[in-house]
Amino acid sequence: MTPHDYARQHAEEFRAQLLDFLRIPSVSTDEAYKPEVRRAAEWLAAEMQRIGITTELIDMPGRHPLVYGEWMGAGENARTVLIYGHYDVQPAKKADGWDTEPFEPVEKDGFIWARGATDDKGQVYIHVKAVEAVLKAEGTLPVNVKFIIEGEEESGGQHIAAYVPQHVDKLKADVCVVSDGSMSRVEQPVIVNALRGGIGLEITIHGPSADVHSGMYGGTLHNPNQALAEIIAKLHNPDGSVAVPGFYEDVRVLTPQERAEIAAVPWTDDEWRSETGAQIPWGEPDYTLSERVGARPTLEITGMAGGYYERGFKNIVPSKAWAKISCRLVPDQKPHKILHQVVEYIKQITPPTVRLELAYREGGGIEATLINTNNPMMQAAINAYEKGWGGTPVFKREGGGIPIVGAFQNVLGLPVLLMGFGLNTDGLHGPNEHFSIDMFHRGINTIIVFLNEVAQI
Amino acid sequence: MTPHDYARQHAEEFRAQLLDFLRIPSVSTDEAYKPEVRRAAEWLAAEMQRIGITTELIDMPGRHPLVYGEWMGAGENARTVLIYGHYDVQPAKKADGWDTEPFEPVEKDGFIWARGATDDKGQVYIHVKAVEAVLKAEGTLPVNVKFIIEGEEESGGQHIAAYVPQHVDKLKADVCVVSDGSMSRVEQPVIVNALRGGIGLEITIHGPSADVHSGMYGGTLHNPNQALAEIIAKLHNPDGSVAVPGFYEDVRVLTPQERAEIAAVPWTDDEWRSETGAQIPWGEPDYTLSERVGARPTLEITGMAGGYYERGFKNIVPSKAWAKISCRLVPDQKPHKILHQVVEYIKQITPPTVRLELAYREGGGIEATLINTNNPMMQAAINAYEKGWGGTPVFKREGGGIPIVGAFQNVLGLPVLLMGFGLNTDGLHGPNEHFSIDMFHRGINTIIVFLNEVAQI
Numbered sequence: 001m002t003p004h005d006y007a008r009q010h011a012e013e014f015r016a017q018l019l020d021f022l023r024i025p026s027v028s029t030d031e032a033y034k035p036e037v038r039r040a041a042e043w044l045a046a047e048m049q050r051i052g053i054t055t056e057l058i059d060m061p062g063r064h065p066l067v068y069g070e071w072m073g074a075g076e077n078a079r080t081v082l083i084y085g086h087y088d089v090q091p092a093k094k095a096d097g098w099d100t101e102p103f104e105p106v107e108k109d110g111f112i113w114a115r116g117a118t119d120d121k122g123q124v125y126i127h128v129k130a131v132e133a134v135l136k137a138e139g140t141l142p143v144n145v146k147f148i149i150e151g152e153e154e155s156g157g158q159h160i161a162a163y164v165p166q167h168v169d170k171l172k173a174d175v176c177v178v179s180d181g182s183m184s185r186v187e188q189p190v191i192v193n194a195l196r197g198g199i200g201l202e203i204t205i206h207g208p209s210a211d212v213h214s215g216m217y218g219g220t221l222h223n224p225n226q227a228l229a230e231i232i233a234k235l236h237n238p239d240g241s242v243a244v245p246g247f248y249e250d251v252r253v254l255t256p257q258e259r260a261e262i263a264a265v266p267w268t269d270d271e272w273r274s275e276t277g278a279q280i281p282w283g284e285p286d287y288t289l290s291e292r293v294g295a296r297p298t299l300e301i302t303g304m305a306g307g308y309y310e311r312g313f314k315n316i317v318p319s320k321a322w323a324k325i326s327c328r329l330v331p332d333q334k335p336h337k338i339l340h341q342v343v344e345y346i347k348q349i350t351p352p353t354v355r356l357e358l359a360y361r362e363g364g365g366i367e368a369t370l371i372n373t374n375n376p377m378m379q380a381a382i383n384a385y386e387k388g389w390g391g392t393p394v395f396k397r398e399g400g401g402i403p404i405v406g407a408f409q410n411v412l413g414l415p416v417l418l419m420g421f422g423l424n425t426d427g428l429h430g431p432n433e434h435f436s437i438d439m440f441h442r443g444i445n446t447i448i449v450f451l452n453e454v455a456q457i
Numbered sequence: 458m459t460p461h462d463y464a465r466q467h468a469e470e471f472r473a474q475l476l477d478f479l480r481i482p483s484v485s486t487d488e489a490y491k492p493e494v495r496r497a498a499e500w501l502a503a504e505m506q507r508i509g510i511t512t513e514l515i516d517m518p519g520r521h522p523l524v525y526g527e528w529m530g531a532g533e534n535a536r537t538v539l540i541y542g543h544y545d546v547q548p549a550k551k552a553d554g555w556d557t558e559p560f561e562p563v564e565k566d567g568f569i570w571a572r573g574a575t576d577d578k579g580q581v582y583i584h585v586k587a588v589e590a591v592l593k594a595e596g597t598l599p600v601n602v603k604f605i606i607e608g609e610e611e612s613g614g615q616h617i618a619a620y621v622p623q624h625v626d627k628l629k630a631d632v633c634v635v636s637d638g639s640m641s642r643v644e645q646p647v648i649v650n651a652l653r654g655g656i657g658l659e660i661t662i663h664g665p666s667a668d669v670h671s672g673m674y675g676g677t678l679h680n681p682n683q684a685l686a687e688i689i690a691k692l693h694n695p696d697g698s699v700a701v702p703g704f705y706e707d708v709r710v711l712t713p714q715e716r717a718e719i720a721a722v723p724w725t726d727d728e729w730r731s732e733t734g735a736q737i738p739w740g741e742p743d744y745t746l747s748e749r750v751g752a753r754p755t756l757e758i759t760g761m762a763g764g765y766y767e768r769g770f771k772n773i774v775p776s777k778a779w780a781k782i783s784c785r786l787v788p789d790q791k792p793h794k795i796l797h798q799v800v801e802y803i804k805q806i807t808p809p810t811v812r813l814e815l816a817y818r819e820g821g822g823i824e825a826t827l828i829n830t831n832n833p834m835m836q837a838a839i840n841a842y843e844k845g846w847g848g849t850p851v852f853k854r855e856g857g858g859i860p861i862v863g864a865f866q867n868v869l870g871l872p873v874l875l876m877g878f879g880l881n882t883d884g885l886h887g888p889n890e891h892f893s894i895d896m897f898h899r900g901i902n903t904i905i906v907f908l909n910e911v912a913q914i
Binding site for chain 1: 488553612669673679687697762770779809858888
């Protein structure tokens with residue numbers, strides 16, 4: 001029996017296990033879910049241990065645990081693959097527009113529907129099951145493997161960022177593979193060659209000390225909703241560029257060759273429309289859609305609220321309004337500097353009639369990463385997609401970020417292979433997140449091939 | 458035993474009953490509370506019936522019931538007083554910043570703390586208890602009384618607005634008294650001589666059909682939070698005036714005499730600071746604080762939200778953002794016209810990159826009311842405050858509105874006496890609403906005197 005046979009014969013069992021993993025609401029961005037995040041780590045560690053990977057939970061006070069596992073049976077002279085992923089997920093509740101409960105996964109229409117299905121539990125599980133298939137079918141692996149699966153990818157990744165530089169020997173490997181991404185079409189796999197960085201902050205505008213009657217005080221108070229809106233409206237220029245002074249000053253200018261490379265993976269307005277459901281693209285007019293997402297920094301208001309925003313109404317001038325701001329950064333932008341620029345600009349445009357409160361992590365933020373594609377391990381990834389997936393991958397810049405990838409490349413000095421197995425339309429971070437059952441199994445086959453290919457480089 | 462003796466001897470019982478009334482969460486602005494609104498009407502009707510007022514619930518499909526009661530024992534030749542109030546309340550939940558549960562009233566530090574304590578259950582109950590005290594002490598009343606207590610004052614008052622013009626005979630009276638207002642200092646009672654009108658609408662800005670990943674799509678989509686903020690920021694001019702074209706064109710210009718009358722009831726910046734907790738007043742620079750609230754129209758964003766606004770964060774471009782807008786109107790402004798102007802302006806400033814959804818009630822809104830103070834009944838109110846409260850009242854324009862008051866004056870042709878018994882700092886519409894126990898009892902004494910004074914006009 002080959003590893004592929006084993007994976008095929010155990011396909012339903014693999015998915016049933018994945019559904020169990022998805023049932024755990026490991027939302028790392030909200031402290032209330034802390035016990036559930038730990039439960040997910042423990043579940044994953046137990047499962048890895050069960051199939052023969054020596055696994056431990058690594059704790060750090062106040063942070064979510066890392067799941068570390070290794071199988072070193074291939075010996076000192078064999079290659080070692082470091083596999084990274086994350087078991088934490090974005091927040092989700094049915095009322096956000098889900099057709100089913102986000103933490104009660106269902107299989108329907110060829111997809112698994114659940115928060116974390118594609119981002120990233122499903123993709124993490126591909127690696128676990130590929131290793132299991134090879135171990136069970138052949139009793140051994142062609143390479144050593146190390147797993148480092150974190151629980152803070154969606155919330156800044158402080159634990160792994162502190163851990164990696166202090167454990168360079170433990171994490172020693174020949175290549176790092178990360179499956180936390182997506183492609184536009186299943187027939188056209190993608191290897192990502194750039195990730196954006198980011199910063200986040202929250203601003204709160206305070207007005208009266210409590211909500212007051214809009215009839216009794218309206219017209220004499222600078223309404224915090226209005227003041228916040230006025231501030232937000234000044235964060236962009238009319239052409240869609242970010243208005244924060246200095247925001248673009250370190251942005252690396254795209255070379256004609258880079259622009260040509262980006263254009264080689266087409267992303268049409270029609271595809272954008274069908275993916276987003278919106279009609280008219282927006283943003284910096286001098287850049288294509290792919291460039292805006294892959295090579296330009298952005299500033300987004302990911303959430304805002306103030307006053308009475310639920311059903312019905314309430315005649316008040318509210319005491320406060322708040323907004324959550326997220327910037328995506330590109331190579332050469334320094335998170336610390338951008339955070340400082342955004343904070344100073346917001347202070348400057350806040351009117352004296354309201355009080356500004358800022359919340360951000362000093363020194364927080366993640367730098368963008370360009371992936372070095374000129375390394376022999378990249379060929380293993382290309383071969384794996386060709387033989388295991390059924391398509392030759394193209395390179396693509398990704399708009400999102402994976403905080404720790406820069407450290408794998410720069411601190412550990414590893415070639416990093418960003419081999420995503422999801423679809424852009426999987427609904428990651430939104431409602432009705434899902435993961436193609438076909439792509440889950442193709443992914444397992446691809447990683448089975450990949451482990452063999454790495455052994456032969 | 459005089460009615461005042463009776464009221465004094467039953468003071469604790471009266472308050473215990475009021476606390477029962479306050480326990481019913483009769484939030485009329487939210488359909489989910491519909492059964493509770495009815496329960497409050499039934500509670501009040503039963504209580505009125507118990508003390509000898511012939512009471513009925515008046516229903517209208519889809520609306521909250523009116524509580525109508527009458528005691529006509531004074532005979533055909535006696536005066537008749539129509540008493541208006543409302544038993545519905547604004548929304549409230551502890552998380553809004555309450556120190557106690559809003560629907561679990563407590564007596565503490567000389568106040569009753571609960572949603573509706575001052576607005577308007579406590580003030581309605583003053584009338585019920587004054588009538589009870591006179592009836593129990595004297596076996597009769599010096600005047601006939603009719604009560605009409607509605608359950609939609611906080612939500613547009615459609616039921617009573619339809620009912621009053623169709624029941625002019627039933628509501629026939631010599632004077633209408635309304636206690637749903639407040640004063641700055643207990644020593645200085647206030648009779649309100651102007652009420653603002655109002656309109657309300659809700660706007661929703663739609664972007665992508667579902668929340669999408671801010672890394673994958675940010676920079677290509679007009680973020681609905683941002684687009685909404687841009688729209689809101691254009692609703693006011695930098696000087697605090699409303700930017701909607703035509704908004705002020707029908708506003709009646711204040712005469713020097715009216716300005717002098719308004720200035721005669723001082724409202725200092727220091728009082729404003731201590732009442733609001735804010736530091737720097739805002740609004741139209743050519744008008745005093747009292748004028749801005751009493752004689753100028755306003756536009757307030759009473760609530761807004763979009764994306765992920767709860768604890769933690771979520772890296773998304775949200776599918777929508779929404780805002781609730783409330784305008785206060787002054788004499789001569791037509792609600793229908795203002796609503797149309799606001800709607801057209803918002804349509805005009807909404808960018809083509811997002812989709813606008815509007816929700817408002819066609820033909821809704823309330824006109825402002827100026828109260829005719831030159832009528833003999835006004836002297837009964839003044840005498841009642843002097844003898845029953847302990848202070849000579851002044852006239853004051855009120856910033857809020859009571860939808861039906863215009864109809865009492867214009868449709869029923871009644872002199873209307875706006876005799877409020879609360880304090881401006883009672884926290885109405887905000888958290889920790891409260892009502893002074895002293896003022897509750899002073900109010901009962903004032904109405905006992907008032908009924909006698911009306912009989913002597």
